Amino acid sequence: MAVAEFEVPTLTEYTVVPKINPGAMANIKSFVSPQGPQEYLGYPWVLGDDWKERAIDKMGDLLSKYRSLRVFMDACVHCGACTDKCHYFLGTADPNNMPVARQDLMRKVYRRYFTLPGKIAPWLVGAEDLTEDTLNQWYTYYHQCSECRRCSVYCPYGIDTAEVTMAGREILNHVGMGQKYSNEILVKVQKIGNNLGLPGPALEDTLLGLEEDIEADTGVAVKMPLDVEGAEIMLVTPSADFFSEPHVESLIGYAKVFHAAGVSWTLSSKASEAGNFGLFNGSYETMQKVAMRIRDAALELGCKRIIVGECGHAWRVAYSFWNTLTGVGYGGNDPFSKKLQDQLDHRYPQPMHICEYTWDLIQNDVLKFDKSLNDGRVITFHDSCNVARGSRMGDEPGGQFIIPRNIIKAVANNFHDMSADTIGEGTFCCGGGGGLLTDDLIEVRVKGALPRMNAYNSVVQGNQVNFLALICAICKAQFTKVFPYYGFDRGQVGGVHQLVSTAIKLD
């Protein structure tokens, strides 16, 4: 299937809330997962005769297991506060991309099968039978949500559409309608060790090549160790860092930071992926299986600290869920948790974000920089959605906004923030998160990037900004792809540790 031509939105000074255009994105459908990945993940791959029962049963199961879903299905009053908050609605005008309408695709079925008014007077409360049409609508619109949680900031009851999207995708998987892109990745990460399917020997080659490059470039023998037992730090980073541009520049940055700090560190071929697409699918079990590789690798290598590289959703899973899923963290009193806790260095939070690590070193004057080396860049910073609204850095709430900016200001002279309502907790998603980073959804991605592109364009015009600093592998890949659609040079996209890498002094 050739990707259809579409109109790229025009940049405006502020993002204007569009008039609704029903059905504008109704025909978008990302590729459905074939038998292979579905079978591997334990899901069917065709709609069986019993699909409807399976769907309703699964919904009931999720309603009994997740308080979020249970409460969110009941609590919405249709006030409209979220209707202009989703970047996909702002970019496409399709009313089903308004968070409340996206939720209602599920809520109408919930009301029909699980509530009294929906059973006796469906027409009154907007309840509807579950049909194949509904299922197709779910597939379409639950793959036009990046689970970025921006709507949850503005909802008076904190209703988080990401939870509904995850439930929707989980139900779709259980009736045989998984998404090819995410599910293939979930197979690769479990079979090979990372989302890109890069086997151990290839990873080793890549790292050796990078070591040579750094030495040729700086004259300093900065190492990128792999599978070193007894190393103090294990770095877990998105596999895109190993060979995608501009991701790899940040990997070089982390290596230089570790080198300058003089610590022993290692990457792991088993845990050569920080990303965890189990989050996107909403499957606790899958997410746990994928996360267990990190625990297993930490135990095998005997590391004292676990540090996570620049990756948004990975950091949400690591910060918020690793302790629950795999015991990476503190506070667990069970043998499973204690086994790992006994090994970890309790002077440090576990897991730790690479930005927390670098910022600590900067504050302790361990790292030295020549800021002028970044003078060719006028930098702005994009808060990645999962870091901004699903995690933290440092000791204080909001540290996830302050620490990356502090690092940038410590290594570069020119920094300008984008408009206040497009950063921090109100940050706009890049448009490619949550399992949408696939070419079959390029129209959704380009249009969904509009609010961020408008905000970026404003600082490009007003402050001569020429560099968008990121701490997320998906953001980096997404912006590299969509920048040209909006007339920007993809070379303006890069990582925070790319800036660190440029300015750091090595001996």
Next chain:
Amino acid sequence: MTSLTVIFTGLLYFATIILIVGIAYRIYEYSRTPAPLVIPTTPAPTSNSGVAMRMAREVVLFESLFKSNKWIWLFGWLFHVGLALVLMRHIRYFQEPVWFWVEFIQPFGKYASFMMVAGLAGLWARRFLVDRVRYISTPSDHLMLALLLAIGISGALMTFVAHTDIVALKAFALGLVVFDFHPVPEDPLLLIHLGLVALLMIIFPISKLLHAPGIFFSPTRNQKDDPRTTRHIAPWAAAMERDKA
């Protein structure tokens, strides 16, 4: 007792039982359903007192709604605060002697009905005027506003225009509390008012009015940001872990 009194006495008891049992059941359901993962919308408080403050700001000031949309916030807040004052004022009908603070808010409570009605009117207008809100509105959304507005207007009319027999009403209401039944005053406006209130109480536990208990159980608002130092694990997840081990 007239049949009218029997009907209204029965209706109000029935509605009260449905309201209390229904909401208690919902609260039981919500509290029994586990929250397996830590999902507060961050930045989030790191302590219990911080969470209590966040929740208080949400419930009293509608903090998130204020960030979101000033019009909805204004109308929504006017309505809810108006309703709260009106409800507190109504306590006087169910007690003798009347608490001091209930006496004190009496004048505010009377005029609060205007806040309530104005807020509701604003919220309803948005359902027609804003295309996005029009799109998401269901018949029940409109009927709910109509119901609340009818309750507010019928109440305000009795306070400010066509006074009902307040002494007889109090005898009736107090009688419900102490099981010493008195006739319901046969004022059509009052009967409409009471009937609609009973209807509202009955549909509360099966409607979107569940946002009232719901917000207290919303994990994005009631959870602490402490996952690196506390291991959260739901019973079903712990069972799964044990099964595997």
